[in-house]
Amino acid sequence: MAAPGPVLLSEWTKIRTVRSTTVTLAAAFVVTVGLSAVVCALTNANFTEATRNGRNAVFDPTSTSFAGVFLGQLAVIVFGVLAVGNEYSSGMIRVSLAAVPRRGALLAGKTAVVLALVLAVAALTSFSSFLLGQALLGPHRTSLDAPHVLRAVVGAALYMALICLFSVGVTAMLRNQTLALGVLMPFFFLVSPILSNVPKVKTVARYFPDTAGSRVTSVLQQPDAPYGPWTGLGICALWTAAALLGGWLVLRRRDA
Template sequence: MAAFPAILQSEWTKVRSVRSTVWTLVLAFVVTLGIGALISTLANNNFADFAPKNGPFDATGTAFSGIALGEIAMVVFGVMAIGNEYSSGMIRVSLAAVPQRATLLAGKYAVIGAVVLAVSLLTAFLTFFLGQALLGSHSTSLGDPHVLRAVFGAAAYLTMICLFSAGVTAMLHNQTLALGVLVPFFFLLSPILSAVPKVRNVARYFPDYAGQRMLLVYEQSGQPYGPLQGFLIFLGWTLAALAGGALVLRRRDA
């Protein structure tokens, strides 16, 4: 039986040795930071157009305007980090070296989670600080109510959406199929259903919608739950996807 630290080292080597996988994390950072900086600059220069008519201006949310696109790269990273071995057939080699399938997948999840959490924290805090610097007199600070929680929420959101994607890929055993399911779901189906009155109440409990509640600094009227409940709902989706991936790997041939 392979020692778990050795499995972690092996999985870390796999992640950093695939150039395309590394670049998805770089892209997530650049897109989230860059778009947030652009929108923050525009908001500062044209504040009358950005200021809400009812309620306070959300300087934190403005800085995180790019997270909707940055999360695409996190989805791709989660899919590729699991799916690359299936597409290349190297998963059979990994299972020959580590027959304990649950242990192997736990090592993959642990490495993916640790890497993405580190990148997400760096992305969230740098995006926030740069955005506030560009917002000038309209900025906020980490000491203001709920702001620090929202920044950590942004990092948690990026991390969990990546792990959720990894779990779905582990269930499907195919990265092309996983992308074909996840990208339309997160960026087409979920937003559309959230706007349809008859199914809106169901769509509000989808993982992406729940996760986005974690970024809120101010409570919004008409919302069924707040940031903490959103975190718990998204966490439940993420754990279910990870557990589903482990169950499929144990019961199905690689």
């Protein structure tokens, strides 16, 4: 069974019938939208104080409505890891490879289904976060037809999808969901944010997938940034492509 249709159907069935994958996608939506709403409400309530301290000079209402993406992306990372790692932890990968001997077709089918699901959820999450966040910002809000705002909203959805696919590739390389989570979670939650604020290494950290990709979610860009928002998303896409390529090479060369 190496035809694209049956492969996609089988991968869809695997993901749909595992409760944990559905829960993680729901968590990505709830956490991102919920946290963004809280931050926007607090920002609106304390905006006068922020103005007095001069912080409003760099206020970006669009990026404020995406404040929850930092935690929400952890849920899509878990989704990407589970989509691949569940088969290794249960031993079902042997059955999958017996049914689809072409390993590239197996990984491509899994990647396509994961992309379709996470992109749909990410788009819903992105627009919901923006619309609710702007409503809570009150007079300090912006709109979709303002310059660069639609780019940021669409870019936020694309960024979350790319981070999920990056996790798929890393898990395919490591072949163990516990190990993959042990690598990805500390990296995105601790290592990357810390190194991005260390003077001697932050120049390199700018090219990490999350640091580069998340630039697309902001309308206001840092004046000293070495690249623009779409270039940053492109850097994130290159990381994702490299991870998926690595996953394919490992799957191709190693037994289940």
